[in-house]
Amino acid sequence: MNKSAWKSAQELDYMLGDAGKVSILSCGICANLSDTGGPRGIRFMRKTLEAAGREVVCARSVTACCAEEIMRQALRINAKSIRDSDALVIISCAAGVKSAFLCEPGIPVIPAADSVGSVPVSRLEDPVARSLCTNCGHCVIAFTGGICPLSECPSGKKYEPCARYGERGDMCVVDDSRRCIWREIERRGDLEALRELGRIHGEDSFRRLAPDGSVPSPRFLRRLSGWLVARAGWFARLVPFIN
Numbered sequence: 001m002n003k004s005a006w007k008s009a010q011e012l013d014y015m016l017g018d019a020g021k022v023s024i025l026s027c028g029i030c031a032n033l034s035d036t037g038g039p040r041g042i043r044f045m046r047k048t049l050e051a052a053g054r055e056v057v058c059a060r061s062v063t064a065c066c067a068e069e070i071m072r073q074a075l076r077i078n079a080k081s082i083r084d085s086d087a088l089v090i091i092s093c094a095a096g097v098k099s100a101f102l103c104e105p106g107i108p109v110i111p112a113a114d115s116v117g118s119v120p121v122s123r124l125e126d127p128v129a130r131s132l133c134t135n136c137g138h139c140v141i142a143f144t145g146g147i148c149p150l151s152e153c154p155s156g157k158k159y160e161p162c163a164r165y166g167e168r169g170d171m172c173v174v175d176d177s178r179r180c181i182w183r184e185i186e187r188r189g190d191l192e193a194l195r196e197l198g199r200i201h202g203e204d205s206f207r208r209l210a211p212d213g214s215v216p217s218p219r220f221l222r223r224l225s226g227w228l229v230a231r232a233g234w235f236a237r238l239v240p241f242i243n
């Protein structure tokens with residue numbers, strides 16, 4: 001999921017300017033799971049805006065703000081309230097905010113949260129679950145045991161530890177409030193393979209796999225949809241696990 005975190009009150013106030021009437025759309029999936037969106041996010045944002053002397057004209061939870069069609073539908077359903085508002089506050093990751101911009105609601109779009117990276121949806125206290133992916137474009141976690149070094153190591157290195165690695169034992173030499181994550185990466189991953197991966201990423205000949213551009217045939221799509229329909233019951237049984 002895309003993890004999001006609240007912006008500061010000062011930033012929000014600055015972006016809203018003198019907007020007196022405000023509508024809120026809050027994402028029901030990733031932002032909800034990040035404790036920013038969903039109904040709880042609406043309650044918190046309503047209180048924050050009202051405390052700043054603004055009137056909340058309408059506040060709705062939206063299934064997924066990042067889906068342009070869903071955003072468009074939410075704007076259509078709440079068109080009257082949104083027309084009466086001076087600003088539209090979106091509680092979601094940047095994808096949801098972009099989706100609102102694409103739909104051109106006719107009033108300023110104001111993000112209430114920042115995207116901070118992607119993480120699995122998990123309750124485990126583990127660096128794999130904690131380390132945020134910030135989309136560096138050349139992923140290394142195949143050889144780091146699933147831990148993102150960019151998120152966990154203050155040196156910003158991802159193919160190897162910093163030059164002073166190990167000088168302070170298990171503790172980080174840059175930030176003495178944390179343990180060195182590369183100790184853990186060394187245990188779970190493969191540092192030699194990681195360096196080789198760095199070499200591959202840096203090669204001039206590096207090219208991403210490219211599909212040949214052909215589109216699936218109608219026959220294939222019919223078979224695929226038949227397959228999905230036939231397994232609808234099976235998918236339905238998964239729903240309790242993703243709620």
Ligand code: SF4
Binds near residue numbers: 147149151
């Ligand atoms: S190395 Fe880290 S930031 Fe880069 S793609 Fe992988 S998880 Fe994301």
Ligand code: SF4
Binds near residue numbers: 152160163179
């Ligand atoms: S000691 Fe470890 S965590 Fe700290 S900067 Fe060096 S490699 Fe990164």
